[in-house]
Amino acid sequence: MLDIKFVRANPSVVREDLEKRQDKEKLSWLDELLDADAQYRKLTVESEALRAGRNVATKAINEAIKSKKSPSEIDGLKIEAAQIPRKIKQAEEKTRDLEEKIRFYLMRLPNILHESVPFGKDESGNKVLRAWGKVRKLSAQMPPHGEWLEKNGLAEFSRAAKISGAGFYFLKGDAALLELALQRFAIDSLSKKGFTPVTPPFMMSRAAYEGVTSLDDFEKVMYKIDGHDAYLIATSEHPLTAMYKDEVIGEENLPIQLCGVSTCFRREIGAHGLDTKGIFRVHQFNKVEQIVLCKPQDSWEWHEKMQANAEEFFQKLDIPHQVVSICTGDIGIVAAKKYDVEAWMPREQKYREVTSASNCTGYQAARLNIKYRIGKQGSQDERKEFVHTLNATAIATSRALRAVIENHMQEDGTVSVPKALLPYMNGIESIGKKTA
Protein backbone atom coordinates (compact mmCIF):
# COMPACT_ATOMS: atom_id res chain seq x y z
CA MET A 1 0.00 0.00 0.00
CA LEU A 2 0.98 3.60 -0.32
CA ASP A 3 2.22 5.39 2.75
CA ILE A 4 -0.65 7.60 3.93
CA LYS A 5 1.86 10.32 4.71
CA PHE A 6 3.01 10.22 1.11
CA VAL A 7 -0.55 10.40 -0.21
CA ARG A 8 -1.30 13.31 2.08
CA ALA A 9 1.79 15.21 0.95
CA ASN A 10 1.61 14.32 -2.77
CA PRO A 11 -2.02 13.88 -3.81
CA SER A 12 -1.25 15.17 -7.29
CA VAL A 13 1.38 12.49 -7.87
CA VAL A 14 -1.13 9.79 -6.92
CA ARG A 15 -3.79 11.40 -9.09
CA GLU A 16 -1.54 11.60 -12.14
CA ASP A 17 -0.59 7.95 -11.70
CA LEU A 18 -4.21 6.84 -11.57
CA GLU A 19 -4.90 8.90 -14.67
CA LYS A 20 -2.06 7.10 -16.41
CA ARG A 21 -3.71 3.83 -15.49
CA GLN A 22 -7.07 5.20 -16.67
CA ASP A 23 -8.64 3.93 -13.50
CA LYS A 24 -11.69 6.12 -12.94
CA GLU A 25 -13.04 4.22 -9.95
CA LYS A 26 -9.82 4.55 -8.02
CA LEU A 27 -9.53 8.20 -8.95
CA SER A 28 -12.72 8.85 -7.05
CA TRP A 29 -11.36 6.75 -4.17
CA LEU A 30 -8.44 9.09 -3.84
CA ASP A 31 -10.66 12.03 -2.94
CA GLU A 32 -12.62 9.88 -0.53
CA LEU A 33 -9.40 8.68 1.05
CA LEU A 34 -8.06 12.19 1.53
CA ASP A 35 -11.39 13.24 2.96
CA ALA A 36 -11.54 10.28 5.36
CA ASP A 37 -7.97 10.93 6.45
CA ALA A 38 -8.72 14.59 7.22
CA GLN A 39 -11.81 13.58 9.19
CA TYR A 40 -9.91 10.86 10.96
CA ARG A 41 -7.24 13.22 12.15
CA LYS A 42 -9.82 15.76 13.31
CA LEU A 43 -11.74 13.11 15.23
CA THR A 44 -8.54 11.75 16.71
CA VAL A 45 -7.82 15.13 18.21
CA GLU A 46 -11.32 15.19 19.71
CA SER A 47 -11.21 11.71 21.16
CA GLU A 48 -7.73 12.31 22.53
CA ALA A 49 -9.08 15.39 24.29
CA LEU A 50 -11.79 13.18 25.82
CA ARG A 51 -9.19 10.72 27.01
CA ALA A 52 -7.16 13.52 28.47
CA GLY A 53 -10.30 14.61 30.33
CA ARG A 54 -10.81 11.12 31.67
CA ASN A 55 -7.23 10.96 32.84
CA VAL A 56 -7.69 14.24 34.72
CA ALA A 57 -10.93 13.05 36.34
CA THR A 58 -9.35 9.74 37.29
CA LYS A 59 -6.44 11.49 38.86
CA ALA A 60 -8.80 13.75 40.87
CA ILE A 61 -10.55 10.67 42.27
CA ASN A 62 -7.27 9.14 43.26
CA GLU A 63 -6.18 12.31 45.03
CA ALA A 64 -9.52 12.62 46.81
CA ILE A 65 -9.14 9.08 48.11
CA LYS A 66 -5.59 9.72 49.26
CA SER A 67 -6.42 12.96 51.03
CA LYS A 68 -9.29 11.16 52.80
CA LYS A 69 -12.11 13.28 51.42
CA SER A 70 -15.64 12.32 52.49
CA PRO A 71 -17.16 9.26 50.77
CA SER A 72 -19.99 11.34 49.37
CA GLU A 73 -17.55 13.75 47.77
CA ILE A 74 -15.64 10.85 46.22
CA ASP A 75 -18.84 9.26 44.98
CA GLY A 76 -19.77 12.56 43.37
CA LEU A 77 -16.51 12.60 41.47
CA LYS A 78 -17.01 9.00 40.44
CA ILE A 79 -20.52 9.62 39.12
CA GLU A 80 -19.22 12.55 37.12
CA ALA A 81 -16.29 10.58 35.74
CA ALA A 82 -18.56 7.70 34.80
CA GLN A 83 -20.04 9.83 32.02
CA ILE A 84 -16.79 10.03 30.13
CA PRO A 85 -16.22 6.43 28.96
CA ARG A 86 -19.47 6.47 27.03
CA LYS A 87 -18.39 9.52 25.08
CA ILE A 88 -15.01 7.97 24.43
CA LYS A 89 -16.66 4.83 23.14
CA GLN A 90 -18.78 6.82 20.70
CA ALA A 91 -15.80 8.74 19.41
CA GLU A 92 -13.84 5.50 19.11
CA GLU A 93 -16.52 3.86 17.02
CA LYS A 94 -16.44 6.74 14.59
CA THR A 95 -12.67 6.77 14.35
CA ARG A 96 -12.68 3.01 13.87
CA ASP A 97 -15.08 3.33 10.95
CA LEU A 98 -12.84 5.94 9.41
CA GLU A 99 -9.77 3.81 10.02
CA GLU A 100 -11.41 0.92 8.20
CA LYS A 101 -12.33 3.18 5.33
CA ILE A 102 -8.81 4.52 5.07
CA ARG A 103 -7.41 1.01 5.13
CA PHE A 104 -9.90 -0.12 2.51
CA TYR A 105 -8.69 2.51 0.08
CA LEU A 106 -5.03 2.20 0.94
CA MET A 107 -5.10 -1.58 0.43
CA ARG A 108 -6.62 -1.14 -3.00
CA LEU A 109 -4.87 1.89 -4.40
CA PRO A 110 -2.02 0.82 -6.67
CA ASN A 111 1.67 1.59 -6.37
CA ILE A 112 3.08 4.66 -8.11
CA LEU A 113 4.45 3.56 -11.48
CA HIS A 114 7.93 4.34 -12.70
CA GLU A 115 7.91 6.94 -15.45
CA SER A 116 9.42 4.48 -17.93
CA VAL A 117 6.48 2.04 -17.72
CA PRO A 118 4.91 1.96 -21.21
CA PHE A 119 1.34 3.09 -21.59
CA GLY A 120 -1.19 0.49 -22.68
CA LYS A 121 -4.53 -0.95 -21.72
CA ASP A 122 -3.71 -4.67 -21.58
CA GLU A 123 -0.90 -7.11 -22.36
CA SER A 124 -0.94 -6.08 -25.99
CA GLY A 125 0.62 -2.82 -24.79
CA ASN A 126 3.69 -4.51 -23.32
CA LYS A 127 6.84 -3.24 -24.96
CA VAL A 128 9.51 -5.56 -26.33
CA LEU A 129 12.90 -4.20 -25.28
CA ARG A 130 15.30 -6.72 -26.74
CA ALA A 131 15.60 -10.27 -28.03
CA TRP A 132 18.33 -12.86 -27.67
CA GLY A 133 19.18 -16.01 -29.63
CA LYS A 134 18.06 -17.48 -32.91
CA VAL A 135 14.53 -18.82 -32.82
CA ARG A 136 13.92 -22.22 -34.36
CA LYS A 137 11.21 -23.07 -36.82
CA LEU A 138 8.61 -25.66 -36.06
CA SER A 139 9.61 -29.00 -37.42
CA ALA A 140 6.78 -31.28 -38.42
CA GLN A 141 7.88 -34.10 -36.16
CA MET A 142 8.11 -32.08 -32.94
CA PRO A 143 5.50 -33.41 -30.54
CA PRO A 144 3.85 -31.33 -27.80
CA HIS A 145 6.16 -31.40 -24.76
CA GLY A 146 3.57 -33.17 -22.62
CA GLU A 147 3.19 -35.95 -25.13
CA TRP A 148 6.93 -36.25 -25.52
CA LEU A 149 7.42 -36.54 -21.75
CA GLU A 150 4.73 -39.18 -21.48
CA LYS A 151 5.97 -41.24 -24.42
CA ASN A 152 9.45 -41.29 -23.01
CA GLY A 153 8.25 -42.39 -19.60
CA LEU A 154 9.36 -39.07 -18.10
CA ALA A 155 5.98 -37.84 -16.86
CA GLU A 156 2.54 -39.10 -15.92
CA PHE A 157 -0.48 -36.89 -16.37
CA SER A 158 -3.51 -39.16 -16.20
CA ARG A 159 -2.31 -40.87 -13.06
CA ALA A 160 -1.74 -37.42 -11.53
CA ALA A 161 -5.26 -36.41 -12.56
CA LYS A 162 -6.58 -39.62 -11.01
CA ILE A 163 -5.28 -38.72 -7.58
CA SER A 164 -5.05 -34.89 -7.64
CA GLY A 165 -7.21 -33.61 -10.51
CA ALA A 166 -6.30 -31.64 -13.60
CA GLY A 167 -3.24 -29.46 -13.56
CA PHE A 168 -0.94 -31.84 -11.73
CA TYR A 169 1.82 -34.12 -12.94
CA PHE A 170 4.39 -36.68 -11.95
CA LEU A 171 7.88 -36.06 -13.26
CA LYS A 172 9.98 -39.19 -13.53
CA GLY A 173 13.50 -40.34 -14.20
CA ASP A 174 15.73 -37.98 -16.15
CA ALA A 175 12.99 -35.31 -16.26
CA ALA A 176 12.87 -35.27 -12.47
CA LEU A 177 16.67 -35.01 -12.44
CA LEU A 178 16.57 -32.23 -15.00
CA GLU A 179 14.09 -30.32 -12.87
CA LEU A 180 16.39 -30.55 -9.87
CA ALA A 181 19.37 -29.63 -12.08
CA LEU A 182 17.63 -26.44 -13.17
CA GLN A 183 17.10 -25.51 -9.54
CA ARG A 184 20.64 -26.30 -8.46
CA PHE A 185 22.02 -24.39 -11.41
CA ALA A 186 20.00 -21.31 -10.43
CA ILE A 187 20.79 -21.64 -6.72
CA ASP A 188 24.53 -22.00 -7.33
CA SER A 189 24.66 -19.08 -9.75
CA LEU A 190 22.80 -16.81 -7.37
CA SER A 191 24.89 -17.90 -4.39
CA LYS A 192 27.96 -16.73 -6.29
CA LYS A 193 26.29 -13.34 -6.69
CA GLY A 194 25.70 -12.95 -2.96
CA PHE A 195 22.17 -14.35 -2.64
CA THR A 196 21.60 -16.57 0.39
CA PRO A 197 19.57 -19.70 -0.39
CA VAL A 198 16.43 -19.97 1.75
CA THR A 199 13.70 -22.58 1.90
CA PRO A 200 10.65 -20.94 3.47
CA PRO A 201 7.41 -22.16 5.06
CA PHE A 202 4.97 -23.15 2.32
CA MET A 203 2.00 -21.76 4.24
CA MET A 204 1.29 -18.30 5.58
CA SER A 205 -1.40 -16.70 7.70
CA ARG A 206 -3.87 -14.27 6.17
CA ALA A 207 -2.47 -11.26 8.04
CA ALA A 208 1.05 -11.84 6.78
CA TYR A 209 -0.19 -12.66 3.30
CA GLU A 210 -2.11 -9.42 3.00
CA GLY A 211 1.23 -7.67 3.24
CA VAL A 212 2.57 -9.04 0.01
CA THR A 213 -0.25 -9.54 -2.45
CA SER A 214 -3.37 -7.89 -3.80
CA LEU A 215 -6.64 -8.82 -2.10
CA ASP A 216 -8.04 -10.29 -5.31
CA ASP A 217 -5.44 -13.03 -5.13
CA PHE A 218 -7.16 -14.53 -2.09
CA GLU A 219 -10.20 -15.24 -4.24
CA LYS A 220 -8.37 -16.26 -7.39
CA VAL A 221 -4.85 -17.49 -6.82
CA MET A 222 -4.22 -18.90 -3.38
CA TYR A 223 -5.26 -22.20 -1.88
CA LYS A 224 -6.73 -21.87 1.61
CA ILE A 225 -6.17 -24.66 4.09
CA ASP A 226 -9.57 -25.66 5.39
CA GLY A 227 -10.07 -24.96 9.06
CA HIS A 228 -6.78 -23.13 9.49
CA ASP A 229 -5.58 -19.57 9.10
CA ALA A 230 -3.17 -20.71 6.42
CA TYR A 231 -2.68 -20.24 2.69
CA LEU A 232 -0.34 -22.21 0.44
CA ILE A 233 2.27 -19.85 -0.94
CA ALA A 234 2.00 -18.84 -4.60
CA THR A 235 5.73 -18.01 -4.69
CA SER A 236 8.60 -17.91 -2.22
CA GLU A 237 8.65 -14.13 -2.76
CA HIS A 238 5.75 -13.97 -0.33
CA PRO A 239 7.27 -15.61 2.78
CA LEU A 240 10.71 -14.20 2.03
CA THR A 241 9.47 -10.64 1.90
CA ALA A 242 6.97 -11.02 4.73
CA MET A 243 9.61 -12.53 7.01
CA TYR A 244 10.83 -9.04 7.89
CA LYS A 245 7.34 -7.82 8.85
CA ASP A 246 7.35 -5.19 11.63
CA GLU A 247 11.13 -4.96 11.70
CA VAL A 248 13.58 -2.08 11.59
CA ILE A 249 16.70 -3.11 9.69
CA GLY A 250 20.01 -1.38 10.34
CA GLU A 251 21.26 0.53 7.31
CA GLU A 252 24.50 -1.47 7.43
CA ASN A 253 22.57 -4.72 6.92
CA LEU A 254 21.16 -3.67 3.56
CA PRO A 255 20.85 -4.88 0.94
CA ILE A 256 19.39 -8.22 1.97
CA GLN A 257 19.76 -10.65 -0.94
CA LEU A 258 17.86 -13.91 -0.71
CA CYS A 259 17.42 -16.80 -3.06
CA GLY A 260 14.07 -18.43 -2.33
CA VAL A 261 13.57 -22.07 -3.22
CA SER A 262 10.09 -23.44 -2.92
CA THR A 263 7.17 -25.19 -4.42
CA CYS A 264 4.50 -22.73 -5.60
CA PHE A 265 0.77 -23.39 -5.53
CA ARG A 266 -1.74 -21.62 -7.77
CA ARG A 267 -5.43 -22.19 -8.10
CA GLU A 268 -5.94 -20.29 -11.31
CA ILE A 269 -3.86 -21.59 -14.14
CA GLY A 270 -5.29 -19.50 -16.95
CA ALA A 271 -6.75 -20.22 -20.34
CA HIS A 272 -5.61 -23.38 -22.06
CA GLY A 273 -4.64 -23.18 -25.67
CA LEU A 274 -2.20 -25.22 -27.64
CA ASP A 275 -0.48 -28.05 -25.78
CA THR A 276 -2.83 -28.16 -22.83
CA LYS A 277 -1.34 -31.40 -21.68
CA GLY A 278 1.96 -30.74 -20.01
CA ILE A 279 3.69 -28.72 -17.37
CA PHE A 280 3.30 -25.16 -18.60
CA ARG A 281 0.07 -24.28 -16.81
CA VAL A 282 -0.14 -26.20 -13.59
CA HIS A 283 -1.35 -25.85 -10.01
CA GLN A 284 2.04 -26.69 -8.59
CA PHE A 285 5.60 -26.05 -9.67
CA ASN A 286 9.00 -25.34 -8.20
CA LYS A 287 10.72 -22.02 -8.41
CA VAL A 288 14.01 -20.39 -7.52
CA GLU A 289 13.44 -16.73 -6.82
CA GLN A 290 15.62 -13.67 -6.24
CA ILE A 291 14.54 -11.37 -3.41
CA VAL A 292 16.16 -8.08 -2.47
CA LEU A 293 15.38 -5.61 0.29
CA CYS A 294 17.36 -2.42 -0.18
CA LYS A 295 17.50 1.32 0.33
CA PRO A 296 15.11 3.28 -1.88
CA GLN A 297 17.92 4.98 -3.76
CA ASP A 298 19.36 1.61 -4.78
CA SER A 299 16.24 -0.21 -5.94
CA TRP A 300 16.30 0.74 -9.61
CA GLU A 301 19.84 -0.45 -10.00
CA TRP A 302 18.90 -3.72 -8.29
CA HIS A 303 15.92 -4.13 -10.57
CA GLU A 304 18.18 -4.07 -13.61
CA LYS A 305 20.70 -6.43 -12.00
CA MET A 306 18.07 -8.98 -11.06
CA GLN A 307 16.57 -8.82 -14.52
CA ALA A 308 20.06 -9.30 -15.99
CA ASN A 309 20.46 -12.42 -13.81
CA ALA A 310 17.23 -13.85 -15.17
CA GLU A 311 18.34 -13.22 -18.75
CA GLU A 312 21.72 -14.73 -18.03
CA PHE A 313 20.10 -18.03 -16.98
CA PHE A 314 18.25 -18.35 -20.24
CA GLN A 315 21.36 -17.43 -22.19
CA LYS A 316 23.32 -20.13 -20.39
CA LEU A 317 20.52 -22.59 -21.09
CA ASP A 318 20.77 -21.48 -24.71
CA ILE A 319 17.10 -20.66 -25.00
CA PRO A 320 16.09 -17.82 -27.33
CA HIS A 321 14.03 -15.22 -25.52
CA GLN A 322 12.83 -11.65 -25.51
CA VAL A 323 12.45 -9.13 -22.73
CA VAL A 324 9.30 -7.09 -22.33
CA SER A 325 8.43 -4.16 -20.13
CA ILE A 326 4.96 -4.67 -18.74
CA CYS A 327 2.61 -1.79 -19.53
CA THR A 328 0.37 0.31 -17.29
CA GLY A 329 -2.74 -1.76 -17.98
CA ASP A 330 -1.12 -5.14 -17.29
CA ILE A 331 1.19 -4.48 -14.38
CA GLY A 332 -1.14 -4.89 -11.40
CA ILE A 333 -1.14 -2.88 -8.21
CA VAL A 334 2.01 -3.97 -6.37
CA ALA A 335 4.90 -3.40 -8.78
CA ALA A 336 6.18 0.03 -9.82
CA LYS A 337 7.85 -1.57 -12.82
CA LYS A 338 8.00 -5.09 -14.16
CA TYR A 339 10.02 -6.92 -16.80
CA ASP A 340 9.21 -10.36 -18.10
CA VAL A 341 11.50 -12.76 -19.91
CA GLU A 342 9.56 -14.61 -22.57
CA ALA A 343 11.17 -17.77 -23.91
CA TRP A 344 10.71 -18.95 -27.44
CA MET A 345 8.37 -21.92 -27.62
CA PRO A 346 8.97 -23.60 -30.99
CA ARG A 347 5.77 -25.66 -30.86
CA GLU A 348 3.67 -22.51 -30.60
CA GLN A 349 6.06 -20.34 -32.62
CA LYS A 350 5.60 -17.76 -29.88
CA TYR A 351 7.42 -16.22 -26.95
CA ARG A 352 5.87 -17.22 -23.63
CA GLU A 353 6.45 -15.79 -20.14
CA VAL A 354 9.03 -17.67 -18.11
CA THR A 355 10.25 -15.09 -15.58
CA SER A 356 9.06 -11.85 -14.05
CA ALA A 357 11.10 -9.17 -12.25
CA SER A 358 9.38 -6.48 -10.19
CA ASN A 359 10.47 -3.48 -8.23
CA CYS A 360 7.74 -3.07 -5.64
CA THR A 361 9.43 0.05 -4.24
CA GLY A 362 7.95 0.83 -0.79
CA TYR A 363 4.54 -0.69 -1.49
CA GLN A 364 4.99 -4.06 0.24
CA ALA A 365 7.21 -2.48 2.89
CA ALA A 366 4.45 -0.06 3.89
CA ARG A 367 1.96 -2.89 4.23
CA LEU A 368 4.38 -5.06 6.12
CA ASN A 369 5.88 -2.18 8.08
CA ILE A 370 9.47 -2.95 7.15
CA LYS A 371 11.73 0.02 7.77
CA TYR A 372 15.41 0.66 7.87
CA ARG A 373 17.35 2.94 10.15
CA ILE A 374 19.20 5.89 8.71
CA GLY A 375 21.82 7.47 10.96
CA LYS A 376 23.16 5.93 14.14
CA GLN A 377 20.71 4.40 16.57
CA GLY A 378 19.90 6.83 19.36
CA SER A 379 21.50 9.76 17.56
CA GLN A 380 19.62 12.96 16.86
CA ASP A 381 19.57 12.44 13.11
CA GLU A 382 18.23 8.90 13.37
CA ARG A 383 15.34 8.36 10.95
CA LYS A 384 13.36 5.38 9.82
CA GLU A 385 12.11 4.85 6.30
CA PHE A 386 10.42 2.04 4.42
CA VAL A 387 12.79 -0.23 2.53
CA HIS A 388 12.22 -1.11 -1.10
CA THR A 389 11.44 -4.71 -1.99
CA LEU A 390 12.16 -6.47 -5.25
CA ASN A 391 11.55 -9.95 -6.58
CA ALA A 392 12.59 -11.69 -9.74
CA THR A 393 12.23 -15.22 -10.98
CA ALA A 394 15.45 -17.08 -11.54
CA ILE A 395 13.95 -20.33 -12.73
CA ALA A 396 10.37 -21.57 -12.63
CA THR A 397 11.00 -25.22 -13.31
CA SER A 398 7.79 -26.13 -15.10
CA ARG A 399 8.14 -23.39 -17.68
CA ALA A 400 11.88 -23.57 -18.02
CA LEU A 401 11.65 -27.33 -18.44
CA ARG A 402 9.25 -26.98 -21.34
CA ALA A 403 11.52 -24.36 -22.91
CA VAL A 404 14.51 -26.70 -22.59
CA ILE A 405 12.63 -29.62 -24.09
CA GLU A 406 11.31 -27.72 -27.08
CA ASN A 407 14.44 -25.72 -27.84
CA HIS A 408 16.88 -28.57 -27.41
CA MET A 409 14.99 -31.34 -29.10
CA GLN A 410 17.17 -33.13 -31.62
CA GLU A 411 16.33 -34.67 -34.95
CA ASP A 412 16.43 -38.12 -33.36
CA GLY A 413 13.73 -37.20 -30.85
CA THR A 414 16.00 -36.85 -27.82
CA VAL A 415 16.62 -33.66 -25.88
CA SER A 416 20.20 -32.62 -25.31
CA VAL A 417 20.97 -31.34 -21.86
CA PRO A 418 22.21 -27.71 -21.93
CA LYS A 419 25.88 -27.49 -21.05
CA ALA A 420 25.22 -25.40 -17.96
CA LEU A 421 23.18 -28.23 -16.45
CA LEU A 422 25.64 -31.06 -17.14
CA PRO A 423 27.39 -30.75 -13.75
CA TYR A 424 24.09 -31.56 -12.09
CA MET A 425 23.03 -34.43 -14.33
CA ASN A 426 25.25 -37.33 -13.26
CA GLY A 427 26.83 -37.42 -16.68
CA ILE A 428 23.55 -37.66 -18.56
CA GLU A 429 23.94 -35.67 -21.77
CA SER A 430 20.62 -36.28 -23.41
CA ILE A 431 17.25 -37.48 -22.29
CA GLY A 432 14.49 -39.35 -24.02
CA LYS A 433 14.57 -42.28 -26.41
CA LYS A 434 15.75 -42.07 -29.98
CA THR A 435 12.96 -42.44 -32.46
CA ALA A 436 13.77 -45.08 -35.07
Next chain:
RNA sequence: GCGGGGGUCGCAUAGUGGCCAUUGCGGCAGGUUGCUAACCUGCUGUGCCUACCGGCACGCGCGAGUUCGAGUCUCGCCCCCCGCGCCA
Protein backbone atom coordinates in the same frame (compact mmCIF):
# COMPACT_ATOMS: atom_id res chain seq x y z
C1' G B 1 -2.95 -33.09 21.75
C1' C B 2 -2.24 -32.85 27.46
C1' G B 3 0.25 -30.63 31.87
C1' G B 4 3.58 -26.81 33.82
C1' G B 5 6.30 -22.12 33.13
C1' G B 6 6.78 -17.64 30.41
C1' G B 7 6.06 -13.06 26.69
C1' U B 8 7.35 -5.46 29.90
C1' C B 9 10.91 0.58 25.57
C1' G B 10 17.72 -2.64 21.18
C1' C B 11 19.29 -6.47 25.29
C1' A B 12 18.59 -7.69 30.41
C1' U B 13 15.43 -6.74 34.60
C1' A B 14 11.43 -4.62 38.63
C1' G B 15 6.53 -3.96 39.09
C1' U B 16 -0.57 -8.33 41.97
C1' G B 17 -5.89 -1.98 40.57
C1' G B 18 -4.24 4.74 40.96
C1' C B 19 3.23 6.51 42.48
C1' C B 20 2.40 9.83 35.69
C1' A B 21 6.35 1.98 33.39
C1' U B 22 11.82 0.66 37.72
C1' U B 23 16.87 -0.26 37.31
C1' G B 24 21.23 -1.90 34.68
C1' C B 25 23.74 -2.51 29.92
C1' G B 26 24.34 -0.88 25.06
C1' G B 27 23.71 3.51 21.69
C1' C B 28 23.58 9.08 20.83
C1' A B 29 24.59 14.24 22.34
C1' G B 30 26.86 17.59 25.62
C1' G B 31 30.12 18.42 29.77
C1' U B 32 34.33 17.47 33.22
C1' U B 33 39.15 15.43 34.15
C1' G B 34 46.71 15.27 32.06
C1' C B 35 43.68 11.68 27.64
C1' U B 36 44.15 3.34 23.77
C1' A B 37 39.99 5.53 29.32
C1' A B 38 36.95 7.08 33.55
C1' C B 39 33.08 10.04 35.47
C1' C B 40 28.65 13.48 35.25
C1' U B 41 24.00 15.24 32.82
C1' G B 42 20.32 14.69 29.17
C1' C B 43 18.22 11.79 25.26
C1' U B 44 17.25 6.72 23.30
C1' G B 45 8.65 3.00 21.46
C1' U B 46 4.32 4.98 18.13
C1' G B 47 0.76 8.55 16.55
C1' C B 48 -1.49 13.31 16.48
C1' C B 49 -1.73 18.78 17.27
C1' U B 50 1.76 23.13 16.72
C1' A B 51 5.19 28.50 12.84
C1' C B 52 8.18 27.56 17.29
C1' C B 53 8.75 26.42 22.55
C1' G B 54 6.04 22.44 23.56
C1' G B 55 1.60 19.60 24.49
C1' C B 56 -1.71 15.46 24.37
C1' A B 57 -2.95 10.53 23.48
C1' C B 58 -1.55 5.58 22.80
C1' G B 59 2.05 1.71 24.18
C1' C B 60 3.79 -3.89 28.99
C1' G B 61 2.41 -10.75 23.02
C1' C B 62 -2.90 -9.90 20.34
C1' G B 63 -8.17 -9.04 21.14
C1' A B 64 -12.38 -8.39 24.26
C1' G B 65 -14.45 -7.56 29.26
C1' U B 66 -14.89 -5.63 34.52
C1' U B 67 -13.74 -0.47 36.63
C1' C B 68 -13.99 6.47 37.48
C1' G B 69 -9.05 4.09 36.61
C1' A B 70 -5.82 -2.22 34.05
C1' G B 71 1.22 -4.06 32.98
C1' U B 72 -1.56 -5.65 37.38
C1' C B 73 -8.28 -8.78 37.70
C1' U B 74 -11.62 -12.04 34.08
C1' C B 75 -12.33 -14.53 29.24
C1' G B 76 -10.65 -15.94 24.20
C1' C B 77 -6.45 -16.31 20.91
C1' C B 78 -1.08 -16.31 19.29
C1' C B 79 4.00 -17.35 20.21
C1' C B 80 8.34 -19.26 23.15
C1' C B 81 10.51 -22.78 26.93
C1' C B 82 10.21 -27.62 29.91
C1' G B 83 7.88 -32.49 30.46
C1' C B 84 4.47 -36.37 28.50
C1' G B 85 2.02 -38.34 24.17
C1' C B 86 2.05 -38.77 18.77
C1' C B 87 5.03 -38.59 14.50
C1' A B 88 8.64 -37.85 9.13
